[in-house]
Amino acid sequence: MIKRTALFALSVILTIFSMAQKNLLPFVNPLIGTKKMGHTFPGATVPFGAVQLSPDTDTIPYAVDGKYTGAVYKYCAGYQYDDPTIVGFSHTHFSGTGHSDLGDFLIMPTVGKLQLNPGTANNPETGYRSRFSHKNEVAQPNYYKAKLNDYNILAELTTTIRVGVHQYTFPKSDEAHIILDLMHGIYDYDEKNVWTFVRVENDMFQNLN
Template structure:
């Protein structure tokens, strides 16, 4: 195998004399993009690699080092059993998706890749048709939930793009993303009872009490803002969002799963139907539409750690239009730029897929963690503005200090410098005056032994 490393600062060649002779094997690693121009490095990336068993990767859409990881979720597995003991099945869902599953319960906007513990799974969005159902797996009466069956024959993924057909509803779902905005496109059948369910209950590694507070505000007939605070692996984590539909909804409402003893004078309102503020710990909202055969409804969801205002700024800056294909092509171009930093020649196409998929996975974290104006939530839970660097988060340093960051010194020197400055900002904001041990989303989670930031 021959490697050609290129960057703005350096260009050099490393020849190993070793050739990949690896077969792709069974379905999760089959390559579905034959016939693409050789200059397109994304043709060698298979996002389904690692999605079986304990690989803990996701197949969904994201930009390089993007703050949004928009990906299907294939089960809702609680972290604990009814008796309070740990549920070992939850470990398989660190990234929200298992290739062996045959159902999808929705598309979440934050996901870890490759971790051995988990969190996230924010803002699960699911399109449906027919009778409105607000429980993902089964209802309180034992009927089917809002999940849909799907087949891998009608599923595809490539860097920055994901597509699947939802069998139960006849809906084609397509996903792409920029750094801070997830972009959905759904092709509906004709229906006078089409719905979008915004599930703010769902979490990866969910348990009762993980959702500290949720707030949803209906700004107008197509724009929703809000936030959720959770206490999980990151014990004080806030995600703000702005969600915009490409067409007005005809009605909306929500269901609250909290036990309430006091609601103040909000009790004078019917808060559950067409009331523009929704608040509680566990909420699922719904938005109703009429659709024509083949009609496409698009949804843009921007994230921020700072505020809904920050999310709106991110939305306006990164996707000010409704052209799904334009965003998809732009993100593909970003991935090609990053993947082209190492040129590899192998004896087999399988070797190319193995290498470039691995290279792709190196660029899924750390992630950008600031708004387009440079503001971000710091470890002290105050709002800071990056000065001369881009702020990053998800530092699994006991995993990455040996090889990933040395690799970034070669192919991502500017980003690696920003990551170091992000760690120094973490130190300045730390009441312990420490660099990150294992940190994500403005929280130190203290996972694993050692102090690898100084290694």
């Protein structure tokens, strides 16, 4: 019995050691669980990171005319794989919790006429959201990329423990914008955000013009 236990323990140790020598990151698919009630997000984050930078694909209100909107529960993590549009990229998300919240500090790059409302999935041109395709979407550990079709903008995201890093590749345009929506949120109930502000410190770009 002792011999069998020792052999089993040795086998486990060798298996763990073998796995430690192998890069398992290519086997990770952040898109798993992003359909229906999986409640996961595909964006960028690191283990125990304070930032979960990920696309949000719709803006379903918590309630309409005082009645709870059941569809909002699908958006616990902000992203639904079957949605055709991206509203923007926010910095905080739950994953797999079955409870909705966060979706703070949404950023969206656009070109053309400046729109300050997100619009709707059926009529994205009425706001700043954009259509996208999974053919031009990449989700990897701590890296997310998608092409915003309506603006021909390539969005790339990654994070550190406390910082979300955005890179946007714009087409040539005289009307390029980066929208910061501080009122956006997941599970967006009345008075969720009652007061927001931005403080700019050490603006490295202030003298570029």
